[in-house]
Amino acid sequence: MESSKNLKIAEIKGEVMEINVKAKILSLSKREVQSAKGPLTYHYGLIGDETGVMPFTAWSFPTTVRENDVYEISKCYTKSYKEKLRIYFDNRTEFKLLTETMEVKRTYKYYEIKDLNLNDKFVTVEGLVTSENRREYEKDGEKKEVFQYILKDQTATIPLSSFGKKLEAGKYARIEGARLDEFNGYYRLNMSDKANVEYINIDLKDEEKIMDIVNLRGAVGGITVTGFIINMGEKSGLVVRCSECNLKVDDIRCSDHPEAPLKYDIFTYFTIDDGTDYLQVSAGFEALKEIANINREYLDNPQRPPLKKEVKEKIESALTHHALKIKGNLRINNMGISLRSTEISAITEDLVKSLKTEINGGSN
Amino acid sequence: MIEKKREPARWIFAKELRDTSLTIMEGDDEARKEYFITPAGSFGRRILFCGKITQKKEENEMTKMTVADHTGAFYVTFFSKEFNQNTKIQIERVNENDEVMIVGRTTYFKTNEGKMYININPETVRNISETDTEYWKVRCALSLNSRLAAIREIRKSQDIDDKHLGDLGFTQDEARGCIKASELYEGYNMGQLEEIIAGMSVYQFSDTAIKLREKVMDIIRENNPFGGITYEQILEKLSKEGVEPRQLDETLNLLGTDGEIFEAEKRKFKAI
Numbered sequence: 001m002e003s004s005k006n007l008k009i010a011e012i013k014g015e016v017m018e019i020n021v022k023a024k025i026l027s028l029s030k031r032e033v034q035s036a037k038g039p040l041t042y043h044y045g046l047i048g049d050e051t052g053v054m055p056f057t058a059w060s061f062p063t064t065v066r067e068n069d070v071y072e073i074s075k076c077y078t079k080s081y082k083e084k085l086r087i088y089f090d091n092r093t094e095f096k097l098l099t100e101t102m103e104v105k106r107t108y109k110y111y112e113i114k115d116l117n118l119n120d121k122f123v124t125v126e127g128l129v130t131s132e133n134r135r136e137y138e139k140d141g142e143k144k145e146v147f148q149y150i151l152k153d154q155t156a157t158i159p160l161s162s163f164g165k166k167l168e169a170g171k172y173a174r175i176e177g178a179r180l181d182e183f184n185g186y187y188r189l190n191m192s193d194k195a196n197v198e199y200i201n202i203d204l205k206d207e208e209k210i211m212d213i214v215n216l217r218g219a220v221g222g223i224t225v226t227g228f229i230i231n232m233g234e235k236s237g238l239v240v241r242c243s244e245c246n247l248k249v250d251d252i253r254c255s256d257h258p259e260a261p262l263k264y265d266i267f268t269y270f271t272i273d274d275g276t277d278y279l280q281v282s283a284g285f286e287a288l289k290e291i292a293n294i295n296r297e298y299l300d301n302p303q304r305p306p307l308k309k310e311v312k313e314k315i316e317s318a319l320t321h322h323a324l325k326i327k328g329n330l331r332i333n334n335m336g337i338s339l340r341s342t343e344i345s346a347i348t349e350d351l352v353k354s355l356k357t358e359i360n361g362g363s364n
Numbered sequence: 365m366i367e368k369k370r371e372p373a374r375w376i377f378a379k380e381l382r383d384t385s386l387t388i389m390e391g392d393d394e395a396r397k398e399y400f401i402t403p404a405g406s407f408g409r410r411i412l413f414c415g416k417i418t419q420k421k422e423e424n425e426m427t428k429m430t431v432a433d434h435t436g437a438f439y440v441t442f443f444s445k446e447f448n449q450n451t452k453i454q455i456e457r458v459n460e461n462d463e464v465m466i467v468g469r470t471t472y473f474k475t476n477e478g479k480m481y482i483n484i485n486p487e488t489v490r491n492i493s494e495t496d497t498e499y500w501k502v503r504c505a506l507s508l509n510s511r512l513a514a515i516r517e518i519r520k521s522q523d524i525d526d527k528h529l530g531d532l533g534f535t536q537d538e539a540r541g542c543i544k545a546s547e548l549y550e551g552y553n554m555g556q557l558e559e560i561i562a563g564m565s566v567y568q569f570s571d572t573a574i575k576l577r578e579k580v581m582d583i584i585r586e587n588n589p590f591g592g593i594t595y596e597q598i599l600e601k602l603s604k605e606g607v608e609p610r611q612l613d614e615t616l617n618l619l620g621t622d623g624e625i626f627e628a629e630k631r632k633f634k635a636i
C-alpha cells in the first residue's frame with residue numbers, strides 16, 4: 001500500500017491523493033443538501049498552519065472535531081473546485097487531536113472596494129490614499145494618534161483609519177490585513193501599525209465607472225449609477241431646519257432651540273431603476289441645486305419665501321421619470337441598501353456613446 | 365423564482381416581448397401570479413420601455429396606444445378607474461409622435477390557436493428626451509446581450525446550473541431566467557435578437573449600406589399604407605441593381621439602429 005505524504009499547507013499543489021497535514025481548524029460550518037439518495041450533511045470551513053490557509057470540505061467528520069483545535073489529519077486529498085484548490089476529508093480520513101498551539105499564517109483575500117462585505121472582515125485592499133486627517137486620542141492614559149484617509153480604487157471609495165501609522169497620502173497603496181466594519185450604516189476600514197503596507201506605482205485612471213444596481217453590495221462610497229427615476233417620495237420638497245442644530249423642524253420652532261431662526265432647505269428621496277434592479281436614493285441641497293435649478297438665494301429670500309408647492313414641482317419635473325446619472329455613497333440600514341447622492345445630472349449623449357461601446361456585436 | 369421585495373420592471377425590446385409566447389405561474393396558492401418569460405430569459409409582470417407613440421385612440425374610459433421602438437411595437441391599453449387617475453392625467457398629456465417612457469403591468473391574451481399576445485397596462489407614462497430613449501436602448505441591448513450570452517453557455521453544456529452561471533458573472537435573475545427559457549423555448553432561433561445587438565454595437569456601416577439607405581427607406585415608406593413590406597419583396601425590388609442579401613441586411617440594421625424603421629410583423633418592415 002502506498003504510504004501517505006506529510007505536507008505543509010503551502011506545499012500542497014494541484015490535485016493530490018493520500019496526504020497528511022498538521023493543521024488548525026479555523027472555521028467550521030455544516031450544510032445539508034438534497035442528493036439523489038436523500039438528505040446529505042457535510043461540513044466545510046478553513047484549516048491553516050504556519051505556512052498558509054486552505055478551504056476544506058468534509059463528507060464525513062468525527063463529531064469531536066472543534067474549531068480552534070489543532071489536529072494531525074491523515075488520509076485526505078485535494079481537488080480543484082471552481083478553479084480553487086480545496087482539501088477533502090472522507091470516511092477514511094483520521095483526526096488526531098494535538099495539544100500544541102499553532103500560529104497560523106493568515107492570508108487576506110484581495111477585494112476591490114466595491115466587493116467588500118462583512119462576511120470577510122480581514123482583507124487586502126488597494127487604492128489611492130487621499131485626504132489625510134490626524135486625530136489624537138487617549139487610551140489607558142496614553143496619548144495615541146489615528147490617521148484618517150479616504151481610500152479610492154477603480155471601483156469605489158471607503159474611509160480608512162490607520163492607528164499609529166501615517167500613510168503616504170497621494171500614493172497608491174496595497175494594504176494587507178485591514179479590518180472591515182460598519183459604522184452608522186457605512187463601511188470603513190481600520191488598520192493597525194502591524195498591517196502590511198506597500199506602495200505601488202500605479203496611476204489611478206480618473207474615469208467614472210457606472211455600476212449595475214444589481215451588483216451593489218456593501219456600504220461603500222464614490223459609486224455612480226444611472227437609470228430612470230420611477231417614483232418620488234411623498235415628503236420630498238421643501239424642509240425647514242433649525243439654524244442652530246440643523247435638524248428638521250416640523251413645528252414652528254425647534255424644541256431645543258426655540259429662539260433660533262429657521263432656515264429653508266430641500267430634500268428628496270426616490271427610486272431609480274436601471275433595468276438590472278432598483279435602488280432607493282436620497283438627495284439634499286448640494287445634489288439637487290443644479291438639476292432642479294434651486295439656489296441658496298431662492299431659499300433665503302426674505303421678500304419671497306420659497307413656496308412648498310413650487311419647490312416640489314421644480315424637483316419633480318427635473319427628476320421624476322427622467323434618465324439620470326447619480327453619484328453618491330451607499331448606506332445600509334434595516335431596509336437594505338440605499339444611496340445618499342452627492343451629485344445628480346442628466347444622462348448626456350456622450351455617456352450614451354460610452355455605454356454603447358460596451359455592446360459587442362451579437363454572437364461570438 | 366421570484367423572491368424580491370418588489371417586482372422589478374424589466375427592460376426589454378418590443379421584438380423580445382413579441383416573441384414571448386409563454387408564461388409561468390409562481391408563488392403559493394393565494395399569491396400565485398402569472399409571469400411572462402421571454403425566449404431570451406427575462407421574466408416578470410412589469411416592464412419599462414421607451415419609444416414613440418405611433419397611435420393613440422380614446423374610446424369612453426379606455427385609451428389604446430401603440431408605442432414603437434426600433435425593433436417593433438408595444439401595445440398599451442389603459443382603463444380609467446378611480447384608483448389610477450394619476451396615470452390618466454399622464455396619458456392625457458402625451459400625443460402621437462411623442463417620445464415616451466412607460467412603466468406598466470403585462471396582461472396576457474391567448475387565442476384559440478394558442479398564440480399569446482401581451483398587452484401593457486400602464487402605471488406611468490411620461491414624455492422624455494431623445495437622449496433618454498437612446499439611454500434606454502443601450503441599457504436594454506446590454507441586458508439582452510448578457511442574457512443571450514448566458515443562453516449560449518447553457519446550450520453548450522446542458523447540466524450547467526445557476527451557481528455556475530453566477531461564477532461566470534451572470535446575475536441571479538439572468539441565470540434563473542435563462543435556464544428556464546432554455547428549457548421552455550428549446551428550438552428558438554436567437555438570430556434576430558442577435559441582429560438587434562449587432563445593429564446597435566459601435567460598428568462602421570459600409571459605404572454600400574449608407575448609399576442604399578435612402579433607396580430602401582423610400583421603398584419601405586411607399587409600402588406603409590399596405591401594412592409594410594417583406595424582406596423578400598425589398599430584395600426583389602433591388603435585385604436589378606445587383607444588391608445582395610448581406611447588403612440589404614446591413615442597410616436594414618442601419619435604418620433600425622437609427623430608429624427609422626421597425627418590424628411590423630416577422631420580417632415585414634414599416635417606417636416609423
Ligand SMILES: [Zn+2]
Pocket residue numbers: 242243244245246247254255256257260
Ligand atoms: Zn435646534
